[in-house]
Amino acid sequence: MTLYSKIIGTGSYLPPKRVTNQDLTDQLAAKGIETSDEWIVTRSGISARHYAEPEQKSSDLAVHAAKNALEMASLQPNDIDLIIVASSTPDFFGSFPSTACIVQRKLGITNNGAAVDVQAVCSGFVYAVSVADSFIRSGAHKNVLVIGAEVFSRILNFDDRGTCVLFGDGAGAIVLTASETPGILATKLHADGRHADVLSIPGNVDGGAIAGSGFLYMDGPAVFKLAVSVLEKVAHEALDKAGMTPDQLDWLIPHQANIRIMNSTAKKLGMPPEKMVVTVDQHGNTSAASIPLALDIAMRDGRIKPGQNVMMEGVGGGFTWGAVLARM
Numbered sequence: 001m002t003l004y005s006k007i008i009g010t011g012s013y014l015p016p017k018r019v020t021n022q023d024l025t026d027q028l029a030a031k032g033i034e035t036s037d038e039w040i041v042t043r044s045g046i047s048a049r050h051y052a053e054p055e056q057k058s059s060d061l062a063v064h065a066a067k068n069a070l071e072m073a074s075l076q077p078n079d080i081d082l083i084i085v086a087s088s089t090p091d092f093f094g095s096f097p098s099t100a101c102i103v104q105r106k107l108g109i110t111n112n113g114a115a116v117d118v119q120a121v122c123s124g125f126v127y128a129v130s131v132a133d134s135f136i137r138s139g140a141h142k143n144v145l146v147i148g149a150e151v152f153s154r155i156l157n158f159d160d161r162g163t164c165v166l167f168g169d170g171a172g173a174i175v176l177t178a179s180e181t182p183g184i185l186a187t188k189l190h191a192d193g194r195h196a197d198v199l200s201i202p203g204n205v206d207g208g209a210i211a212g213s214g215f216l217y218m219d220g221p222a223v224f225k226l227a228v229s230v231l232e233k234v235a236h237e238a239l240d241k242a243g244m245t246p247d248q249l250d251w252l253i254p255h256q257a258n259i260r261i262m263n264s265t266a267k268k269l270g271m272p273p274e275k276m277v278v279t280v281d282q283h284g285n286t287s288a289a290s291i292p293l294a295l296d297i298a299m300r301d302g303r304i305k306p307g308q309n310v311m312m313e314g315v316g317g318g319f320t321w322g323a324v325l326a327r328m
């Protein structure tokens with residue numbers, strides 16, 4: 001019997017505080033920094049994003065999303081035997097203890113299942129799903145909670161107009177379970193560390209203090225070029241592994257960073273815009289949370305239906321990229 005992993009629940013959470021482009025334009029203008037709704041929308045497709053309250057950590061957002069996913073899956077927290085959290089804004093420095101362990105505690109799970117964080121920046125969710133899929137297919141774990149959760153507002157430099165307008169906070173989660181029917185059809189992951197410098201937080205902790213910078217740095221145009229060059233290819237690699245072609249895809253859910261990158265990817269794959277799930281306009285770039293957030297929204301509004309084929313694609317710092325092809 002072939003064992004597959006199957007998505008049986010999705011969930012998401014956005015913190016209530018919504019920040020529009022005009023809000024940011026006014027905030028930056030007070031410091032003498034010029035931006036505009038027109039620039040942000042034209043260059044990125046973003047109109048608004050959400051920011052967590054000071055007391056909200058990634059694990060808090062993650063727990064909201066996880067509870068929604070568990071409810072859809074009709075599972076109890078203690079049914080989960082592995083939690084994987086993808087985040088670049090973990091609750092603690094160095095992800096220590098892991099945000100996954102904090103999520104396990106906050107969900108009240110006492111079954112001694114495993115919990116671990118995965119770090120692949122904006123590709124974190126597709127990396128985490130790929131890891132979960134391998135664990136399930138090997139028989140090591142049965143019910144896995146995969147979460148992307150971020151509070152990127154904490155690492156934004158509001159003196160850098162080239163980055164601070166792009167990112168937002170949120171969380172998305174899925175429950176994957178062992179199944180005799182597919183399921184995750186294929187995954188493909190890549191990294192190229194030669195481009196590690198184009199997107200980073202160029203600092204570390206030394207003697208208990210930050211050495212370097214604690215703010216996100218991004219060479220936007222360099223990341224843009226890398227992103228458009230890899231996303232079509234990795235989608236084809238995942239399709240090839242599954243013995244499928246792009247015309248068999250019902251939905252494309254790319255990482256929600258920039259509508260121009262997303263449109264370019266859809267066009268190269270020959271997919272019409274209406275087959276792509278877009279949330280970047282309302283969420284901004286929520287890094288590892290962007291794909292599961294978009295997936296959950298399209299599941300709950302009825303666009304994505306059981307049996308449909310969904311291509312999820314991540315790309316981001318590292319440089320990392322990857323694809324997950326799933327049958328819902």
Ligand code: UT7
Nearest residue numbers: 035036039043044122161162220221223224227257258316
């Ligand atoms: O999540 C990981 C993956 N991340 C991404 O995929 C992001 C990839 N990169 C991008 O999405 C785009 O590169 C950006 C949206 C970040 C920038 O768009 P761009 O078309 O590459 O613009 P640019 O950085 O080349 O900047 C063009 C101009 C510059 O002015 P000059 O030098 O032409 O006079 C910037 O200083 O726009 C200026 N600019 C701004 N103007 C108004 C940069 N940020 C702003 C701003 N408001 N917020």
